Amino acid sequence: MKQANPILLVEDDPALARLILDELESDGWLISHAKTLTEARGSLLTTQPTLIITDLRLPDGNGMSLVHEIMESKPAVPPAIIVITAFGSVRQAVEALQAGADDFLTKPLDLDHFVLTVQRVLETRELRQEVQHFRTLSADEQGMHDMKGQSPAMRQLFEQIRVIARAQGPVLINGESGTGKELIARALHAESDRADKPFLAVNCAGIPQELLESEFFGHAAGAFTGARKQRKGLLQEADGGTLLLDEIAEMPLALQAKLLRALQDGSIRPVGTDREEHVDVRIMAATHRDLKTKVAEGEFREDLYYRLETFSLLSPPLRERADDMELLAQRFLMQHSAIQKKSISGFSQEAMQHLHQYDFPGNVRELRNIVERAVAFCQSDMIQPAHLPARLLEQAMHPRVSHSDDIDRNITSAGDNDLLAGAVLPTLEQLQKRYVKRVLNETGGNKRRAAALLGIGRRTLYRWLDEPL
Structure with a gap:
């Protein structure tokens, strides 16, 4: 905005x-407007x-002295300066x-050229400001590749990624x-000795089941209807x-068995062929x-699970890394402000407070979407609460009760089912x-439903109840 x-x-x-x-x-x-250097300094x-x-x-000196004073003060992003003289x-x-x-510029001024010059130097300054902001943000961030966090x-x-990247076994994330x-998977690949080789990602839920085997192992020409040529x-x-x-x-159970074999000995058999091929691929799931x-x-093979879990990593939810929320919000703000060609300097204190109070069930992806939306609605130089989705504002008025709070309430409630009943x-x-x-x-x-509510497997449920499977 020009007013900014x-x-x-x-x-x-x-x-x-x-x-x-x-x-x-x-x-x-x-x-x-200032008529003198003294007024300008004031x-x-x-x-x-x-x-x-x-x-x-100027009546009390040379305009160049003002230029030198500004530059010698070494502001992080100095103002743009246009010098004019007759x-x-x-x-x-x-x-x-x-x-x-x-x-x-020299007098007399061509007003059209003058206005274009003002627009150009301000656009250049805005670009310098974005670069400086990015450098400052990068210097303050601790991260690895595209992941940021402190x-x-x-x-x-x-640290776990650095250690696991040097190994070759499968990784479960x-x-x-x-x-x-x-x-995380891309960072593991980039930190490994395979960094100069291909990295491919596939969503197992996004491929029709009848095409999964061909998608993973390839097929020969004529292997099935529509397979007109060989495909890797x-x-x-x-x-x-x-x-x-x-x-x-x-992933369907039938395909899990074939994937397990590929993990164990690196052998695959394309659909429609009798020959086996050897591949050297590090699998991450x-x-x-x-x-x-x-x-x-019974919906996932136990042997495949333990093979995939050779190394395991947990990607923490955003609510468990509150220290990173503001850093990520500022980073997304910078990215989307540049994309949408807006000059937005940050979040108001009230807007940031709403972000801190929200529990982000959609995690970092949800935060990115919230910031993108806020930038689109923002018509000033600061994100305000009005630019945030209604659910953030509603949670501030009606804080959610956590699952652990529900359990605590159940445990301490009085009645026939009081879990703490008894003299001891x-x-x-x-x-x-x-x-x-x-x-x-x-x-x-x-x-089955009880185990799901408790967040455990049925084997664990039977063990806790001391009942045979």
Whole structure:
């Protein structure tokens, strides 16, 4: 917005000053006027203009002294400066540009050219500001490749990635949706000795089941209807590199068995052929589901699970890395402001408070989308609460009750099912059994549903109840 770019005009000629003021103000610019160097210095004590237009000859000195003073103060992003004079020379122009001025114009001014010059130097300054902001942000950030964070959880994750990247075994990456599991896989690949080889990622839930085997292992010409020519599979294309299997929990059992063989000895057999091929691929798998529960329910092969879990990493949810939320929000703001060609300097204190109070069930992906939306609605230089989605504002008025709060309330509530009933306080093991039985009562004895509510596998449920499988 032009109002966010104040201009200081330093000009003692009243007729020219009036002409410039009228021209820029009519075009929407916010502009103040000083007639002398002394007035200009006083104005700079109270305002920070993004552009200074100064005459070279002033009643109390040379406009170049103002240029030198500004540059010697070494601001992080200095204001743009245009020097104007009726007595211009090549030597003066070179001196002004070397001192830090962005342009040098001579009188009489061509107003159309003058306005275009103002627009150009301000756009250049805005670009310098974005570059400086990016450098400052990068210097303050601790990160790895495209992952950024300073929280203890992220620092621990970065160290684990450095260690695991040097190995060759499969990696299982767990984490909620939107936490950046693919970024972890890419960082592992980039830190490994396979970095110069292919990295491929495939969503196992996004491929029709009838095409999964062909997609992974390739096929010969004529292997099935529509297979007019031979085609390499993902494992062949990723040979020497890394293949990420996203949403691995959605892979059919039949394909899991063939993937296990490829993991064990590197052998694959394209669809429609009798020959075996050897591939050297590091497999990484990602999921937001509890694979142990899937194994207990017979929906995921136990041997494949333990093979994939040679190395395992957890992508922490955003609510467990609160120290990183503001850093990420500022980073996304910078990115989307540049994309949408807006000059937005940051978040108001109230807007940032709403972000801190929100628990981000969609994690980093949700934060990115929230910031992109806020930038689109923002028509000033600061993100305000009104630019945020309604759910953030509603949570501030009606804070969510966490799952652990629900459990605490259940445990301490009075009544026939009071878990703490009795003259003697129960042990933790006794309390656990009482709570499991209470959940079973609530589910009508449905052990599958009870295990899902407890967040455990059915094997674990039977073990806690001391019942045979």
